[in-house]
Amino acid sequence: MVSQLAEHPLSEQLYPLGIGYYQLARGHEMRREQHDDFLLIYCLEGSGRVEFGTRGKRRIIRPGDLLVLPRGTPHHYWTDHKDPWSIYWIHFDGSLSQTFVDQLAIDPQSPLLSLGIHSRLVADFEAVLDMRQARHHLGSYLHSANQLRQLMTHIALLRPLAKLQQDEALDLEKVHSLMQARLHEQLDVETLAAAVSLSKYHFIKKYKTLTGTTPINHFIQLKIERACHLLDVTNKGIKEIAWAVGYEDAYYFSRIFRKMMGISPTQYREIRLGGSSYRS
Structure with a gap:
Protein backbone atom coordinates (compact mmCIF):
# COMPACT_ATOMS: atom_id res chain seq x y z
CA MET A 1 0.00 0.00 0.00
CA VAL A 2 2.85 2.39 0.84
CA SER A 3 4.42 1.68 -2.56
CA GLN A 4 1.13 2.51 -4.27
CA LEU A 5 0.74 5.74 -2.30
CA ALA A 6 4.33 6.75 -3.16
CA GLU A 7 3.56 6.37 -6.86
CA HIS A 8 -0.03 7.59 -7.14
CA PRO A 9 -0.37 11.20 -8.43
CA LEU A 10 -2.98 12.00 -5.75
CA SER A 11 -0.75 10.95 -2.85
CA GLU A 12 2.89 10.88 -3.91
CA GLN A 13 3.59 14.34 -2.49
CA LEU A 14 2.40 13.53 1.06
CA TYR A 15 1.05 10.31 2.54
CA PRO A 16 0.80 8.65 5.99
CA LEU A 17 2.91 5.61 6.83
CA GLY A 18 1.33 4.92 10.20
CA ILE A 19 -0.89 6.61 12.73
CA GLY A 20 -2.10 5.94 16.24
CA TYR A 21 -3.59 7.26 19.45
CA TYR A 22 -2.11 6.26 22.80
CA GLN A 23 -4.18 7.11 25.87
CA LEU A 24 -2.37 7.57 29.20
CA ALA A 25 0.52 5.57 27.75
CA ARG A 26 2.45 4.75 30.91
CA GLY A 27 5.94 3.48 30.09
CA HIS A 28 5.84 4.65 26.46
CA GLU A 29 9.34 5.31 25.12
CA MET A 30 11.06 5.33 21.73
CA ARG A 31 14.68 5.84 20.64
CA ARG A 32 15.82 6.15 17.01
CA GLU A 33 19.37 6.84 15.90
CA GLN A 34 18.33 6.52 12.24
CA HIS A 35 15.07 8.28 11.35
CA ASP A 36 14.09 7.84 7.72
CA ASP A 37 10.61 9.43 7.66
CA PHE A 38 8.74 12.35 9.27
CA LEU A 39 6.92 12.20 12.59
CA LEU A 40 4.24 14.30 14.32
CA ILE A 41 3.24 13.80 17.96
CA TYR A 42 0.37 15.89 19.37
CA CYS A 43 0.10 15.77 23.17
CA LEU A 44 -3.43 16.09 24.61
CA GLU A 45 -2.74 15.41 28.29
CA GLY A 46 0.06 14.38 30.60
CA SER A 47 3.67 15.18 29.83
CA GLY A 48 6.90 13.76 28.49
CA ARG A 49 10.42 14.52 27.36
CA VAL A 50 12.23 14.54 24.03
CA GLU A 51 15.96 14.39 23.36
CA PHE A 52 16.85 15.27 19.79
CA GLY A 53 19.71 15.99 17.42
CA THR A 54 23.33 14.94 17.54
CA ARG A 55 23.92 16.98 20.70
CA GLY A 56 20.99 15.49 22.53
CA LYS A 57 19.11 18.67 23.43
CA ARG A 58 16.12 18.11 25.69
CA ARG A 59 12.65 19.65 25.85
CA ILE A 60 9.58 19.05 28.02
CA ILE A 61 6.39 18.12 26.15
CA ARG A 62 3.16 19.43 27.66
CA PRO A 63 -0.54 19.31 26.68
CA GLY A 64 -1.10 21.31 23.48
CA ASP A 65 2.47 20.78 22.26
CA LEU A 66 3.16 19.36 18.81
CA LEU A 67 6.46 17.53 18.37
CA VAL A 68 7.74 17.67 14.78
CA LEU A 69 10.68 15.41 13.92
CA PRO A 70 11.92 15.75 10.33
CA ARG A 71 13.68 12.96 8.49
CA GLY A 72 17.24 12.35 9.67
CA THR A 73 16.74 13.72 13.20
CA PRO A 74 18.04 11.27 15.85
CA HIS A 75 15.64 11.30 18.79
CA HIS A 76 14.58 9.72 22.04
CA TYR A 77 11.20 10.51 23.60
CA TRP A 78 9.39 9.13 26.62
CA THR A 79 6.36 9.80 28.75
CA ASP A 80 6.49 10.98 32.33
CA HIS A 81 6.10 8.04 34.69
CA LYS A 82 3.87 9.89 37.15
CA ASP A 83 1.94 11.87 34.53
CA PRO A 84 1.67 9.66 31.40
CA TRP A 85 0.73 11.35 28.19
CA SER A 86 -2.11 10.82 25.73
CA ILE A 87 -0.87 11.46 22.20
CA TYR A 88 -1.73 11.25 18.53
CA TRP A 89 1.17 10.24 16.31
CA ILE A 90 1.65 10.13 12.55
CA HIS A 91 4.62 8.93 10.53
CA PHE A 92 4.53 10.30 6.99
CA ASP A 93 6.55 10.70 3.81
CA GLY A 94 6.24 12.02 0.26
CA SER A 95 8.07 14.20 -2.21
CA LEU A 96 6.73 17.41 -0.56
CA SER A 97 7.05 16.25 3.06
CA GLN A 98 9.91 18.63 3.78
CA THR A 99 8.01 21.50 2.14
CA PHE A 100 5.00 20.90 4.38
CA VAL A 101 7.27 20.79 7.43
CA ASP A 102 9.07 23.96 6.32
CA GLN A 103 5.68 25.70 6.18
CA LEU A 104 5.42 25.19 9.95
CA ALA A 105 8.44 27.48 10.54
CA ILE A 106 9.94 25.33 13.28
CA ASP A 107 12.61 26.86 15.48
CA PRO A 108 15.90 25.04 14.68
CA GLN A 109 16.61 25.01 18.41
CA SER A 110 13.39 23.16 19.29
CA PRO A 111 11.11 20.69 17.46
CA LEU A 112 8.12 21.73 19.59
CA LEU A 113 5.22 23.94 18.55
CA SER A 114 3.04 25.15 21.42
CA LEU A 115 -0.32 25.18 19.64
CA GLY A 116 -2.68 24.58 22.57
CA ILE A 117 -5.59 22.15 22.53
CA HIS A 118 -7.85 22.66 19.50
CA SER A 119 -10.93 20.53 18.98
CA ARG A 120 -10.79 20.99 15.20
CA LEU A 121 -7.16 19.83 15.11
CA VAL A 122 -8.12 16.78 17.16
CA ALA A 123 -10.86 16.13 14.61
CA ASP A 124 -8.24 16.32 11.84
CA PHE A 125 -6.12 13.67 13.57
CA GLU A 126 -9.22 11.51 14.07
CA ALA A 127 -10.07 11.80 10.38
CA VAL A 128 -6.65 10.50 9.37
CA LEU A 129 -6.90 7.87 12.11
CA ASP A 130 -9.95 6.44 10.35
CA MET A 131 -7.46 5.05 7.82
CA ARG A 132 -7.05 2.11 10.19
CA GLN A 133 -10.52 0.96 9.13
CA ALA A 134 -9.65 1.14 5.43
CA ARG A 135 -8.78 -2.57 5.11
CA HIS A 136 -6.09 -1.79 2.53
CA HIS A 137 -8.52 -0.16 0.11
CA LEU A 138 -6.52 2.27 -2.03
CA GLY A 139 -9.34 4.80 -2.35
CA SER A 140 -9.56 5.13 1.43
CA TYR A 141 -5.82 5.60 1.75
CA LEU A 142 -5.85 8.26 -0.96
CA HIS A 143 -8.53 10.06 1.03
CA SER A 144 -6.40 9.83 4.19
CA ALA A 145 -3.38 11.19 2.32
CA ASN A 146 -5.35 14.28 1.37
CA GLN A 147 -6.70 14.60 4.90
CA LEU A 148 -3.08 14.64 6.04
CA ARG A 149 -2.48 17.60 3.71
CA GLN A 150 -5.39 19.38 5.40
CA LEU A 151 -4.00 18.58 8.83
CA MET A 152 -0.56 19.96 7.94
CA THR A 153 -1.95 23.18 6.48
CA HIS A 154 -4.23 23.55 9.53
CA ILE A 155 -1.18 23.34 11.79
CA ALA A 156 0.54 25.97 9.65
CA LEU A 157 -2.52 28.19 10.12
CA LEU A 158 -2.57 27.71 13.90
CA ARG A 159 1.18 28.21 14.31
CA PRO A 160 1.36 32.03 14.01
CA LEU A 161 -1.89 32.48 15.94
CA ALA A 162 -0.61 30.40 18.83
CA LYS A 163 2.68 32.30 18.89
CA LEU A 164 0.98 35.67 18.83
CA GLN A 165 -1.48 34.64 21.53
CA GLN A 166 1.40 33.47 23.68
CA ASP A 167 3.51 36.55 23.03
CA GLU A 168 0.74 39.12 23.09
CA ALA A 169 -1.49 37.55 25.75
CA LEU A 170 -4.77 38.06 23.86
CA ASP A 171 -7.36 35.46 24.79
Whole structure:
Protein backbone atom coordinates (compact mmCIF):
# COMPACT_ATOMS: atom_id res chain seq x y z
CA MET A 1 0.00 0.00 0.00
CA VAL A 2 2.85 2.39 0.84
CA SER A 3 4.42 1.68 -2.56
CA GLN A 4 1.13 2.51 -4.27
CA LEU A 5 0.74 5.74 -2.30
CA ALA A 6 4.33 6.75 -3.16
CA GLU A 7 3.56 6.37 -6.86
CA HIS A 8 -0.03 7.59 -7.14
CA PRO A 9 -0.37 11.20 -8.43
CA LEU A 10 -2.98 12.00 -5.75
CA SER A 11 -0.75 10.95 -2.85
CA GLU A 12 2.89 10.88 -3.91
CA GLN A 13 3.59 14.34 -2.49
CA LEU A 14 2.40 13.53 1.06
CA TYR A 15 1.05 10.31 2.54
CA PRO A 16 0.80 8.65 5.99
CA LEU A 17 2.91 5.61 6.83
CA GLY A 18 1.33 4.92 10.20
CA ILE A 19 -0.89 6.61 12.73
CA GLY A 20 -2.10 5.94 16.24
CA TYR A 21 -3.59 7.26 19.45
CA TYR A 22 -2.11 6.26 22.80
CA GLN A 23 -4.18 7.11 25.87
CA LEU A 24 -2.37 7.57 29.20
CA ALA A 25 0.52 5.57 27.75
CA ARG A 26 2.45 4.75 30.91
CA GLY A 27 5.94 3.48 30.09
CA HIS A 28 5.84 4.65 26.46
CA GLU A 29 9.34 5.31 25.12
CA MET A 30 11.06 5.33 21.73
CA ARG A 31 14.68 5.84 20.64
CA ARG A 32 15.82 6.15 17.01
CA GLU A 33 19.37 6.84 15.90
CA GLN A 34 18.33 6.52 12.24
CA HIS A 35 15.07 8.28 11.35
CA ASP A 36 14.09 7.84 7.72
CA ASP A 37 10.61 9.43 7.66
CA PHE A 38 8.74 12.35 9.27
CA LEU A 39 6.92 12.20 12.59
CA LEU A 40 4.24 14.30 14.32
CA ILE A 41 3.24 13.80 17.96
CA TYR A 42 0.37 15.89 19.37
CA CYS A 43 0.10 15.77 23.17
CA LEU A 44 -3.43 16.09 24.61
CA GLU A 45 -2.74 15.41 28.29
CA GLY A 46 0.06 14.38 30.60
CA SER A 47 3.67 15.18 29.83
CA GLY A 48 6.90 13.76 28.49
CA ARG A 49 10.42 14.52 27.36
CA VAL A 50 12.23 14.54 24.03
CA GLU A 51 15.96 14.39 23.36
CA PHE A 52 16.85 15.27 19.79
CA GLY A 53 19.71 15.99 17.42
CA THR A 54 23.33 14.94 17.54
CA ARG A 55 23.92 16.98 20.70
CA GLY A 56 20.99 15.49 22.53
CA LYS A 57 19.11 18.67 23.43
CA ARG A 58 16.12 18.11 25.69
CA ARG A 59 12.65 19.65 25.85
CA ILE A 60 9.58 19.05 28.02
CA ILE A 61 6.39 18.12 26.15
CA ARG A 62 3.16 19.43 27.66
CA PRO A 63 -0.54 19.31 26.68
CA GLY A 64 -1.10 21.31 23.48
CA ASP A 65 2.47 20.78 22.26
CA LEU A 66 3.16 19.36 18.81
CA LEU A 67 6.46 17.53 18.37
CA VAL A 68 7.74 17.67 14.78
CA LEU A 69 10.68 15.41 13.92
CA PRO A 70 11.92 15.75 10.33
CA ARG A 71 13.68 12.96 8.49
CA GLY A 72 17.24 12.35 9.67
CA THR A 73 16.74 13.72 13.20
CA PRO A 74 18.04 11.27 15.85
CA HIS A 75 15.64 11.30 18.79
CA HIS A 76 14.58 9.72 22.04
CA TYR A 77 11.20 10.51 23.60
CA TRP A 78 9.39 9.13 26.62
CA THR A 79 6.36 9.80 28.75
CA ASP A 80 6.49 10.98 32.33
CA HIS A 81 6.10 8.04 34.69
CA LYS A 82 3.87 9.89 37.15
CA ASP A 83 1.94 11.87 34.53
CA PRO A 84 1.67 9.66 31.40
CA TRP A 85 0.73 11.35 28.19
CA SER A 86 -2.11 10.82 25.73
CA ILE A 87 -0.87 11.46 22.20
CA TYR A 88 -1.73 11.25 18.53
CA TRP A 89 1.17 10.24 16.31
CA ILE A 90 1.65 10.13 12.55
CA HIS A 91 4.62 8.93 10.53
CA PHE A 92 4.53 10.30 6.99
CA ASP A 93 6.55 10.70 3.81
CA GLY A 94 6.24 12.02 0.26
CA SER A 95 8.07 14.20 -2.21
CA LEU A 96 6.73 17.41 -0.56
CA SER A 97 7.05 16.25 3.06
CA GLN A 98 9.91 18.63 3.78
CA THR A 99 8.01 21.50 2.14
CA PHE A 100 5.00 20.90 4.38
CA VAL A 101 7.27 20.79 7.43
CA ASP A 102 9.07 23.96 6.32
CA GLN A 103 5.68 25.70 6.18
CA LEU A 104 5.42 25.19 9.95
CA ALA A 105 8.44 27.48 10.54
CA ILE A 106 9.94 25.33 13.28
CA ASP A 107 12.61 26.86 15.48
CA PRO A 108 15.90 25.04 14.68
CA GLN A 109 16.61 25.01 18.41
CA SER A 110 13.39 23.16 19.29
CA PRO A 111 11.11 20.69 17.46
CA LEU A 112 8.12 21.73 19.59
CA LEU A 113 5.22 23.94 18.55
CA SER A 114 3.04 25.15 21.42
CA LEU A 115 -0.32 25.18 19.64
CA GLY A 116 -2.68 24.58 22.57
CA ILE A 117 -5.59 22.15 22.53
CA HIS A 118 -7.85 22.66 19.50
CA SER A 119 -10.93 20.53 18.98
CA ARG A 120 -10.79 20.99 15.20
CA LEU A 121 -7.16 19.83 15.11
CA VAL A 122 -8.12 16.78 17.16
CA ALA A 123 -10.86 16.13 14.61
CA ASP A 124 -8.24 16.32 11.84
CA PHE A 125 -6.12 13.67 13.57
CA GLU A 126 -9.22 11.51 14.07
CA ALA A 127 -10.07 11.80 10.38
CA VAL A 128 -6.65 10.50 9.37
CA LEU A 129 -6.90 7.87 12.11
CA ASP A 130 -9.95 6.44 10.35
CA MET A 131 -7.46 5.05 7.82
CA ARG A 132 -7.05 2.11 10.19
CA GLN A 133 -10.52 0.96 9.13
CA ALA A 134 -9.65 1.14 5.43
CA ARG A 135 -8.78 -2.57 5.11
CA HIS A 136 -6.09 -1.79 2.53
CA HIS A 137 -8.52 -0.16 0.11
CA LEU A 138 -6.52 2.27 -2.03
CA GLY A 139 -9.34 4.80 -2.35
CA SER A 140 -9.56 5.13 1.43
CA TYR A 141 -5.82 5.60 1.75
CA LEU A 142 -5.85 8.26 -0.96
CA HIS A 143 -8.53 10.06 1.03
CA SER A 144 -6.40 9.83 4.19
CA ALA A 145 -3.38 11.19 2.32
CA ASN A 146 -5.35 14.28 1.37
CA GLN A 147 -6.70 14.60 4.90
CA LEU A 148 -3.08 14.64 6.04
CA ARG A 149 -2.48 17.60 3.71
CA GLN A 150 -5.39 19.38 5.40
CA LEU A 151 -4.00 18.58 8.83
CA MET A 152 -0.56 19.96 7.94
CA THR A 153 -1.95 23.18 6.48
CA HIS A 154 -4.23 23.55 9.53
CA ILE A 155 -1.18 23.34 11.79
CA ALA A 156 0.54 25.97 9.65
CA LEU A 157 -2.52 28.19 10.12
CA LEU A 158 -2.57 27.71 13.90
CA ARG A 159 1.18 28.21 14.31
CA PRO A 160 1.36 32.03 14.01
CA LEU A 161 -1.89 32.48 15.94
CA ALA A 162 -0.61 30.40 18.83
CA LYS A 163 2.68 32.30 18.89
CA LEU A 164 0.98 35.67 18.83
CA GLN A 165 -1.48 34.64 21.53
CA GLN A 166 1.40 33.47 23.68
CA ASP A 167 3.51 36.55 23.03
CA GLU A 168 0.74 39.12 23.09
CA ALA A 169 -1.49 37.55 25.75
CA LEU A 170 -4.77 38.06 23.86
CA ASP A 171 -7.36 35.46 24.79
CA LEU A 172 -9.40 35.15 21.59
CA GLU A 173 -11.62 32.47 23.07
CA LYS A 174 -12.66 34.87 25.83
CA VAL A 175 -13.34 37.66 23.33
CA HIS A 176 -15.37 35.46 21.01
CA SER A 177 -17.32 33.91 23.87
CA LEU A 178 -18.32 37.40 24.98
CA MET A 179 -19.38 38.24 21.43
CA GLN A 180 -21.51 35.11 21.22
CA ALA A 181 -23.18 35.88 24.53
CA ARG A 182 -24.05 39.43 23.44
CA LEU A 183 -25.34 38.78 19.90
CA HIS A 184 -28.77 40.03 20.93
CA GLU A 185 -27.45 43.47 21.83
CA GLN A 186 -24.76 45.98 20.94
CA LEU A 187 -21.18 45.60 22.10
CA ASP A 188 -18.49 48.25 21.91
CA VAL A 189 -14.75 47.85 21.51
CA GLU A 190 -14.08 49.31 24.96
CA THR A 191 -16.01 46.47 26.60
CA LEU A 192 -14.15 43.83 24.60
CA ALA A 193 -10.78 45.41 25.33
CA ALA A 194 -11.56 45.62 29.05
CA ALA A 195 -12.43 41.91 29.09
CA VAL A 196 -8.84 41.06 28.17
CA SER A 197 -7.25 43.94 30.14
CA LEU A 198 -5.99 45.89 27.14
CA SER A 199 -6.37 49.44 25.94
CA LYS A 200 -8.73 49.97 23.02
CA TYR A 201 -5.83 50.76 20.67
CA HIS A 202 -3.71 47.73 21.58
CA PHE A 203 -6.73 45.43 21.56
CA ILE A 204 -7.78 46.41 18.03
CA LYS A 205 -4.20 46.13 16.77
CA LYS A 206 -3.61 42.68 18.30
CA TYR A 207 -7.02 41.39 17.29
CA LYS A 208 -6.51 42.42 13.67
CA THR A 209 -3.04 40.84 13.63
CA LEU A 210 -4.50 37.56 14.84
CA THR A 211 -7.66 37.46 12.74
CA GLY A 212 -7.16 39.76 9.76
CA THR A 213 -10.27 41.77 10.62
CA THR A 214 -11.50 44.19 13.27
CA PRO A 215 -13.42 43.01 16.36
CA ILE A 216 -16.55 44.94 15.37
CA ASN A 217 -16.54 43.52 11.85
CA HIS A 218 -16.30 40.03 13.29
CA PHE A 219 -19.10 40.79 15.75
CA ILE A 220 -21.31 41.98 12.90
CA GLN A 221 -20.48 38.84 10.95
CA LEU A 222 -21.57 36.70 13.92
CA LYS A 223 -24.84 38.67 14.11
CA ILE A 224 -25.55 38.09 10.43
CA GLU A 225 -24.73 34.39 10.77
CA ARG A 226 -27.23 34.23 13.64
CA ALA A 227 -29.79 36.11 11.55
CA CYS A 228 -29.32 33.62 8.71
CA HIS A 229 -29.96 30.79 11.14
CA LEU A 230 -33.16 32.43 12.36
CA LEU A 231 -34.30 33.02 8.79
CA ASP A 232 -33.66 29.34 8.08
CA VAL A 233 -35.39 27.74 11.06
CA THR A 234 -38.11 30.17 12.20
CA ASN A 235 -41.07 32.04 10.74
CA LYS A 236 -40.16 35.27 12.53
CA GLY A 237 -40.55 38.47 10.58
CA ILE A 238 -37.57 40.57 9.54
CA LYS A 239 -38.26 43.12 12.30
CA GLU A 240 -38.28 40.39 14.96
CA ILE A 241 -35.05 38.90 13.66
CA ALA A 242 -33.47 42.36 13.61
CA TRP A 243 -34.41 42.76 17.29
CA ALA A 244 -33.07 39.26 18.06
CA VAL A 245 -29.60 40.24 16.83
CA GLY A 246 -29.52 43.66 18.47
CA TYR A 247 -30.85 46.01 15.78
CA GLU A 248 -33.79 48.24 16.69
CA ASP A 249 -34.08 49.58 13.13
CA ALA A 250 -35.13 46.81 10.72
CA TYR A 251 -34.15 48.94 7.71
CA TYR A 252 -30.63 49.42 9.06
CA PHE A 253 -30.42 45.69 9.78
CA SER A 254 -31.47 44.95 6.20
CA ARG A 255 -28.76 47.25 4.84
CA ILE A 256 -26.10 45.54 6.97
CA PHE A 257 -27.42 42.12 5.93
CA ARG A 258 -27.30 43.03 2.23
CA LYS A 259 -23.78 44.41 2.60
CA MET A 260 -22.57 41.14 4.18
CA MET A 261 -24.59 38.64 2.13
CA GLY A 262 -25.16 40.44 -1.18
CA ILE A 263 -28.94 39.99 -0.92
CA SER A 264 -31.70 41.20 1.41
CA PRO A 265 -33.03 39.10 4.32
CA THR A 266 -36.28 38.57 2.41
CA GLN A 267 -34.44 37.36 -0.69
CA TYR A 268 -32.28 35.09 1.47
CA ARG A 269 -35.35 33.44 2.98
CA GLU A 270 -37.01 33.02 -0.44
CA ILE A 271 -33.88 31.33 -1.79
CA ARG A 272 -33.61 29.01 1.20
CA LEU A 273 -37.27 28.05 0.78
CA GLY A 274 -36.74 27.35 -2.91
CA GLY A 275 -38.84 30.26 -4.11
CA SER A 276 -35.96 31.99 -5.88
CA SER A 277 -32.31 31.43 -6.83
CA TYR A 278 -29.03 33.25 -6.49
CA ARG A 279 -29.06 33.92 -10.22
CA SER A 280 -32.34 35.80 -10.21
